[in-house]
Amino acid sequence: MSRLASRTWAAWRSLTPREALSGLLLALLYGLIDLPELVHVSDVPGWQLAVARELLKPQLVLLGLLLTWLPVLRSQLEGGRRIWLLVAATVAGALLGQGLAQGVIHGLAWPDYEALLWQRKGMTRPPLGWQQWLSGALYALIPCGLLVALTEMQRRQTQAQAQLDQLLLRHSAMARQALASRLAALQAQVEPELLFDTLVDVEQAYQDSSAEAPARLERLIRHLRVALPRLRESGSRLEIETELLDSYLAVMSDRHRSPVQFSTDWPEALRQRTLPPMLLLPLLQRALRLAWQRQHSLPTQAELAARGFGAGEQGLSLTLKLSLPGLCGDDASLQELAARLRDCSAGLARLRCHSTAGHTHFTLELPP
Structure with missing residues (x-):
């Protein structure tokens, strides 16, 4: 158990500043998708908090995803086992990120688009049930899955290119050895x-x-x-x-x-x-x-x-x-x-x- 915890901690610590910045920018871009609809409620007090909510939520979902995804991403596993672990880590990360975002935003009491619509009508939105939470988790699962899939494809492409480079180097070395043998035969x-x-x-x-x-x-x-x-x-x-x-x-x-x-x-x-x-x-x-x-x-x-x-x-x-x-x-x-x-x-x-x-x-x- 301690060995697994050590590997997990090492995987989290391996996150480079470049990777962290790329994830931050990607989450911000994803948060910008829903911002245009807030124009319709820009006359309602608190709409600025709704903007901050839309930008913060993807960051928290990404944090939850990284907690479960990085250990699998950094592992040396290959084949079907790696694929199943990536799927499991993506689902768990989306659920964890959704729960983390829900808890933080609930604590901050930042409204969303629907809450502002209810407020414009002078009414209070009913408390959200587990169905809304699950819907949000599934909605977060889509970009998480795309991010994991694209990263894995890039990793495999880089790995295949590295293997190809090694084969080319080996082929070049063998060609030089063969040439050296032919030259030695000629010299003899x-x-x-x-x-x-x-x-x-x-x-x-x-x-x-x-x-x-x-x-x-x-x-x-x-x-x-x-x-x-x-x-x-x-x-x-x-x-x-x-x-x-x-x-x-x-x-x-x-x-x-x-x-x-x-x-x-x-x-x-x-x-x-x-x-x-x-x-x-x-x-x-x-x-x-x-x-x-x-x-x-x-x-x-x-x-x-x-x-x-x-x-x-x-x-x-x-x-x-x-x-x-x-x-x-x-x-x-x-x-x-x-x-x-x-x-x-x-x-x-x-x-x-x-x-x-x-x-x-x-x-x-x-x-x-």
Whole structure:
């Protein structure tokens, strides 16, 4: 019993000033509904008390409703039990409020509209019976029920919105985790076939006493030194991605006996700009693979350009230009890269490709 009393008292104390003011204004508005009829008895002495009575009565009914309704409103109950308790609290609150209003107004001896009509006729109204009291309680039950229903609907809407927000946050977190897993898988792919074939070529070069053997081995080691530490990283910078492209191109040049000159073009301020990892290298890998399949050669030049755009140049535009045309295509790997780029930026980033007479341009636009 004490636990129930403690919860009830806590529910009453939880009423905020904003809620109390809203209830006060709502009760005043409800009291104004019957004020126009008092115009007809404005010539009868005491009509000002009748106005005060019409404004005070809804406040007292609301007080009675709050006493029974707040404990149920603040409870954690759900489902049918909550509905039945709300109905019971509304009925009990309307009866309690009507009784409270009747007692206070009777003690103040404030007249109502009907009493003023009887007074105008020079007669005294007979005492009110229980039927009139019950009629007043039923009349008070209507606005009480509407208030409870509207508040409960708003509570459920707020609760549903909060649950939806939680689901969206959970979905977003799961999407980020999935994206991180895909990126980790991409970071882990140091192309075993390329590594094996390159090691075989280097071994053969040493067996042939080639002067290029040490340099080729050094370029392979450099690529591994750049690529392997990225297995533990979740982000990257423009400078690091550029070094990875450069080391990869050096290895590919050795593999295919086709030198590729790599250059960069960007302001010094963009060197440390952060960007999602493993977007540029898969794009370059795909382009070189397509070039070798179609023309059995690699582009002789590759350039990576970067520019800022947008407000304060917080966005980043990257353009990878290769000196071979016709490397755009629309295969699954390019679509996967475009989809991963959108996932990294909530759908705002873009991957575009266009081919000119002598070059292929891949442009990645990363918004702020």
